[in-house]
Amino acid sequence: MKVIQVGIGGMGNTWLNAVLNSSEVEYAALVEINEDIGRQQAEKYGLDPALIFRSLPEALAAVSADGVIDVTPPAFHREISAIALEAGLPVLSEKPLANTLADAVAIGQKANETGVLHMVAQNYRYHVPVQTLKSVLASGEFGRVGSVSVEFFKGPHFGGFREEMAYPLIIDMAIHHFDLMRFLLESESVSIFGRSWNPPWSWYKGDASASVSLEFASGVMVAYNGSWCSTGRETAWNAHWRFECERGVVTLQEDRVYTQARSDELLSQGGYSQFSNGEVIEVKPVELTHVAQAYLLHEFYQAVTQHKAVATTCQDNIKSLGIVFDVIKSCETGQPVRSGEMKR
Ligand SMILES: NC(=O)c1ccc[n+]([C@@H]2O[C@H](COP(=O)([O-])OP(=O)(O)OC[C@H]3O[C@@H](n4cnc5c(N)ncnc54)[C@H](O)[C@@H]3O)[C@@H](O)[C@H]2O)c1
Secondary structure, eight states: OEEEEEOOSTTHHHHHHHHHTOSSOEEEEEEOSOHHHHHHHHHHHTOOGGGEESSHHHHHHHOOOSEEEEOSOGGGHHHHHHHHHHTTOOEEEESSSOSSHHHHHHHHHHHHHHTOOEEEEOGGGGSHHHHHHHHHHHHTTTOOEEEEEEEEEOOOOOOGGGGTSSSHIIIIIHHHHHHHHHHHHTSOEEEEEEEEEOOTTOOOSSOOEEEEEEEETTSOEEEEEEESSOOSSOOOTTOEEEEEETTEEEEEETTEEEEEEEEEEEEEETTEEEEEEEEEEEOOOOOOSSOHHHHHHHHHHHHHHHOOOOTTBHHHHHHHHHHHHHHHHHHHHSSOEETTOSOO
């Protein structure tokens, strides 16, 4: 299968490595708007400079391909997706699907009209720690989930579009964690209350910190606290997660999964009794054949060549992105937002 990758700087490096290491997918062409980046990447990866174009239409006029991988900043996703889908080419797009709800809806409409696959790279679903966590929750061993708390604290100085955009944490980062909530809980959000702010030392123009309370249709309550201008004791990119379940607690800390089962035995202590807790046990990580971008690339390949179903189609992903925009609406109005109030 031959693909055109649009955007080869920044995160484009991860995709270059994924495609160049794949036995299933190869490049028909690359597109890079910045000539210097194009030249540097051609040298670094040994790419044929004649196959690096300045725009997707130029590349489409010159080569034939089976799909497009879009690794441009979010503001360009609508345009790149529309060009590819109209040309009949399936799209594997970096998250977030778009940086406005209107653009996300337009991409979904274009995919529906053309009937061409458009999938979003929610690679965090396919990290080993997350799949390990999912396997514990899905086993049912700990019973129903009552509540979840998620903590995400990082302080990266990226420069570029993230430091200029409104709500960088919520739109460009927390989309991963909101998507993981849907994936791990297998339920949809029904109501959201969010607050966002920019700490005095923030190097971002938009709010880099947020605190969000989410209710899911299954009744699970999630508390999300995050910041992209943390000053220390950072969490993993996957965040720290604590699932309070009816038969114990499941956590993801520093990318390791731990469980502590509750027994039905009541023990007396300090003037009251409580259920006795078992030992804290670290769960053996699951083994995966394909991880993160390599997983998504393999899924894209199977969808295009064998018509296999894809989990993170744009039609599904708009529900994750919908959480993002419900959070922003709540932050802006100071009111709780019922999911689905906004047109999707
Ligand atoms: N899934 C993840 O874990 C993850 C991690 C980082 C970034 N991302 C996503 O990847 C996307 C790109 O982010 P980034 O950090 O690489 O940004 P970036 O600005 O560092 O790089 C984007 C690249 O695309 C090029 N570009 C921009 N517009 C273009 C256009 N119209 N045509 C061709 N090339 C164009 C730029 O010159 C640059 O080389 C974003 O949507 C971001 O959210 C995802």
